[in-house]
Amino acid sequence: MGLFNSPLEQFKVIVVVPFSILGFDFSISNVTIYLLLAVLFIYNLFVAAVRDARVLSDPFQRLAEILYSFSNGLVKQQSGIKGLKFFPILFVLFYLILFLNLIGLTPYGFTGTSQASYTFTLGFSMFIGVVLIGLSVQKAKFVNQFIPATTGPIVPLLVVIEIFSYCIRPVSLSIRLFANMLAGHTLLHIIAGFAVSLFKVDTILGFLMLLPIVAVCVLEFGIAFLQAYVFVVLLAIYLKESCYGAGH
Numbered sequence: 001m002g003l004f005n006s007p008l009e010q011f012k013v014i015v016v017v018p019f020s021i022l023g024f025d026f027s028i029s030n031v032t033i034y035l036l037l038a039v040l041f042i043y044n045l046f047v048a049a050v051r052d053a054r055v056l057s058d059p060f061q062r063l064a065e066i067l068y069s070f071s072n073g074l075v076k077q078q079s080g081i082k083g084l085k086f087f088p089i090l091f092v093l094f095y096l097i098l099f100l101n102l103i104g105l106t107p108y109g110f111t112g113t114s115q116a117s118y119t120f121t122l123g124f125s126m127f128i129g130v131v132l133i134g135l136s137v138q139k140a141k142f143v144n145q146f147i148p149a150t151t152g153p154i155v156p157l158l159v160v161i162e163i164f165s166y167c168i169r170p171v172s173l174s175i176r177l178f179a180n181m182l183a184g185h186t187l188l189h190i191i192a193g194f195a196v197s198l199f200k201v202d203t204i205l206g207f208l209m210l211l212p213i214v215a216v217c218v219l220e221f222g223i224a225f226l227q228a229y230v231f232v233v234l235l236a237i238y239l240k241e242s243c244y245g246a247g248h
Helices: 030-051 059-103 116-146 155-167 169-201 203-208 210-244
Strands: 015-017
Touching (some): 030 059, 116 210, 203 210
């Protein structure tokens, strides 16, 4: 999180290297850079742990093992044994979102997950994959989850409601992540700016403002983890429904 003039300035997308092919914009922006930083960090973290793996693990390898075991247990609990085939993408997705959230808490860092277009693209692409998996595994039975176990003239309305509630999933996934990152980082910026202003008036009051800043930072670290956790848990549940059918 940077110290800018406006609380929303930290979320501004800045083009670093303009680049286009046949009219399509492939420019490298701060979003691209921080995404690559998160990917490289995750890659180096786990590849280094595997490359130098030992029977008696060192603290670095132990950390990688704990992170791996945590995400593996999460997927197994939410998706079942069949869902473990999707563990690699859920594993990468969890830590990608987590590190993108945490990078935004660094000084002058940029939070990619604070962009609605970013989170919606992520949620929508995962949703398309879930639907395709459901159609591939269940085939015609996949449509049965939209047909309520009742009869009467209200059935068409219930079918429309079921389809709408199902299709709204990528929106809820993306908005939850985007809104929490945007609100939390904005609040932290406002409090930090207020503390800087107090320092100019009274040094003691300025130091006292460090307490709520630390509290909000701790809260933001928790929210960064929680939002990555909720995103992957919900996606794992959706995958379970696609593999087993609704109600399992």
